[in-house]
Amino acid sequence: MKRQSRRMKRMARSHRRKKTQGMNLTSLMDVFTILVFFLLTNTSSNEALEPPKVITLPDSVAESKPRETVTLMVTDEEILVESESVVATADVVNSEEIVIAAIKEAMIAQMDKAIVATETDREGEQEDAAATEGEDEPAQPPEVNILADRGIPFRLLKKVMSSCTDAGYTKVSLAVIQKAAQG
Structure with missing residues (x-):
């Protein structure tokens, strides 16, 4: 039976660890963060007048x-x-x-x-x-x-x-x- 060198054992262990690592989700999280920020900024600007609590509009x-x-x-x-x-x-x-x-x-x-x-x-x-070209509207x-x-x-x-x-x-x-x- 052959004896493996220490270096070979280390390389084999590190090679096994690399196979078990999961996906890197950093870029995906960046995209979702940008998407959430975009949605929040655009939906808040579409609201019309917000009446105060003292006024009940018809x-x-x-x-x-x-x-x-x-x-x-x-x-x-x-x-x-x-x-x-x-x-x-x-x-x-x-x-x-x-x-x-x-x-x-x-x-x-x-x-x-x-x-x-x-x-x-x-x-x-x-x-x-x-549609209006060259016309100055009042x-x-x-x-x-x-x-x-x-x-x-x-x-x-x-x-x-x-x-x-x-x-x-x-x-x-x-x-x-x-x-x-x-x-």
């Missing part, structure tokens, strides 16, 4: 989602433009004026954001359509989204909308909760 079967514009919230206690308090709701209800100066001034201050948002939407629509009017609790009286909403249109916002959208169409 239901609607509208199919179009609101665009990114200036947001005006009407709660039971105050009126907010872009999450900044402008005036107390009770003061607006008790006021005899149809156009509320504080709301008008706050909306005029946000006009730059509204114009940028409508231009961005317009450029996206032009890229999608790509500038889109600024738009405002109003988030109001379903219990807010109409006379208050009328004053808020009048203040917005007096500030130059001709497109006024009321935010609603989208529910399935019945039919």
